[in-house]
Amino acid sequence: MKQENCEPHGVHSHKPNVVYGFEPKILAFCCHYCAYSSADLAGSMRIQYPPNVRIIRTPCTGRLETEYFMKAFENGADGVLVAGCLEGGCHFVEGNLCAKRRVNYTREILEEIGLEKERLRMVNVSAAMARPLADMIIDMVETVRKLGPSPIRQSSFAEATEDKIGASKQESRK
Numbered sequence: 463m464k465q466e467n468c469e470p471h472g473v474h475s476h477k478p479n480v481v482y483g484f485e486p487k488i489l490a491f492c493c494h495y496c497a498y499s500s501a502d503l504a505g506s507m508r509i510q511y512p513p514n515v516r517i518i519r520t521p522c523t524g525r526l527e528t529e530y531f532m533k534a535f536e537n538g539a540d541g542v543l544v545a546g547c548l549e550g551g552c553h554f555v556e557g558n559l560c561a562k563r564r565v566n567y568t569r570e571i572l573e574e575i576g577l578e579k580e581r582l583r584m585v586n587v588s589a590a591m592a593r594p595l596a597d598m599i600i601d602m603v604e605t606v607r608k609l610g611p612s613p614i615r616q617s618s619f620a621e622a623t624e625d626k627i628g629a630s631k632q633e634s635r636k
């Protein structure tokens with residue numbers, strides 16, 4: 463089964479913006495059936511990944527709206543990871559494909575408001591892919607570490623984001 467990530471690991475076009483001592487905060491939305499189970503398995507197998515990641519379990523990534531990703535940035539996340547089942551393996555049939563469209567749409571919004579799209583990424587894993595998931599998390603943390611702290615935390619971006627959220631609500635549900 464094909465595994466597709468929105469961003470090639472370790473590849474992004476922005477110059478590194480190394481801030482000494484910066485530890486990125488990453489919010490990871492993990493679907494219950496595969497990604498969360500995989501993260502759980504990583505714990506059981508003592509496979510380590512950085513503590514920078516906070517995991518939120520969701521029934522399916524298809525439940526996630528653009529609004530959720532933008533709110534995560536507004537509330538201080540430097541990066542957002544969406545981890546769903548492998549394509550073709552979603553327990554709600556096409557939830558992960560919906561999520562993929564919404565993630566890609568949100569990445570466009572991020573660019574419009576001056577935030578690097580690499581701060582948002584979707585990955586697909588099975589429940590048994592503990593090691594690959596840990597590697598994806600590590601890669602995400604390193605990517606965001608190079609980008610530096612999210613400027614959206616400095617609230618000049620907050621209003622623009624609110625406007626975009628409002629405008630995108632209808633669009634993202636398509």
Ligand code: FES
Pocket residue numbers: 493494495496497521522523524545546547551552553554555557558
């Ligand atoms: Fe995992 Fe839908 S159940 S992405």
